[in-house]
Amino acid sequence: MNGFIRIIGGKWRGRKLAVLDNEGLRPTTDRVKETLFNWLMPIIIDSSCLDCFSGSGSLAFEALSRGAKQAILIEKNKSAAMQLAKNKQLLQTSNCEIANADTLNWLKQTAYQQFDVVFIDPPFHQKLVPQTIILLEQNSWLKSDAYIYIETEKNGLHPNHIPPTWQLYREKIAGQVHSYLFIREQI
Numbered sequence: 001m002n003g004f005i006r007i008i009g010g011k012w013r014g015r016k017l018a019v020l021d022n023e024g025l026r027p028t029t030d031r032v033k034e035t036l037f038n039w040l041m042p043i044i045i046d047s048s049c050l051d052c053f054s055g056s057g058s059l060a061f062e063a064l065s066r067g068a069k070q071a072i073l074i075e076k077n078k079s080a081a082m083q084l085a086k087n088k089q090l091l092q093t094s095n096c097e098i099a100n101a102d103t104l105n106w107l108k109q110t111a112y113q114q115f116d117v118v119f120i121d122p123p124f125h126q127k128l129v130p131q132t133i134i135l136l137e138q139n140s141w142l143k144s145d146a147y148i149y150i151e152t153e154k155n156g157l158h159p160n161h162i163p164p165t166w167q168l169y170r171e172k173i174a175g176q177v178h179s180y181l182f183i184r185e186q187i
Contacts, residue, residue, distance in 0.1 A: 003027075005058045008034055010065030017087040019056040020079055027056040028121060028151065032174055036149060037066060039170045039181050040117065043147060044068055047116035050141065052103045052132055057084045059119040059149070064096055068117070071096045074103045104128070107135035114143045121151040130161040137163055144186045154178050 004016040005027045019027060028036070036059075037044065045067035051060035054073035064071050073096060075081040081100035088096050099106060103122070118136060122128035129152060136142055148166065150157060154176050162168075166182040173179075 005056050005061075006030065007062055007065045009037060009062065010067065012061070012065040012091060015065075015091070017057065017061065017090065018083060020083050027058045029174070029177075032151070032172070032177060032179055033058065033062055035172055036179065036181065037062060040066075040147060040149075043116060048113065049117040049119065050074070050115040051119045051121075052107075053120065053122040053128070054084060054098075055080060055121070057087055059121065060096065061087065061091065063117065063119075064091075064093060069095060072099060072115075073097070074099045074101055074106050076100070076102045104131055104135060107132065107139060107141060109139065111140040114146070115141060116143055116146055118142065118146060118148045119151075120148065124153040124156065129157060133161055133163065142184055144184065146184045148182045148184065150180045150182070152178050152180075 003019045005019050007013060007015045008030050044063055046069045049060055049063045049068050049071040051073045054075040057073055060071040060073045073084055075084055078100055081098055084098045120129055120132050165185045169183045170181040
């Protein structure tokens with residue numbers, strides 16, 4: 001165990017959750033998280049959330065703390081997924097599911113539900129965002145008016161990767177991190 005994340009708002013505000021020190025694991029900073037959840041405030045309550053590269057679980061647990069009705073956390077690293085399960089148990093929440101799986105493989109299945117909010121915050125420099133976007137759209141994982149949050153390294157997202165039905169709602173650059181929030185047009 002090498003660190004922790006802090007939930008910054010909602011019913012678990014101030015709670016600290018243990019995080020493993022794994023290569024490529026970069027929990028979203030409190031500053032970025034605060035901005036993101038200010039952006040999501042109008043729709044987070046009662047939303048269903050998908051955390052595609054969950055890592056520390058920072059985004060999904062924050063969403064649940066702020067009133068999301070459900071979150072599915074996908075994490076490939078077995079140790080990190082086990083830590084997510086421990087944190088879920090610590091929070092005594094039953095409205096979150098941990099999937100120890102490769103996100104791209106998981107998204108290849110036909111959607112069994114659609115999500116209001118999707119977090120895409122993969123390890124940097126691995127070009128995982130474009131493939132994730134394609135699979136979310138191709139296999140119908142998104143509600144027609146979904147919000148999609150993407151966190152990449154600076155200049156890590158090319159406009160050609162964004163479907164024409166996604167409109168940029170907000171963006172922010174903090175250091176080497178570029179954050180985007182898209183809203184999918186109702187179809």
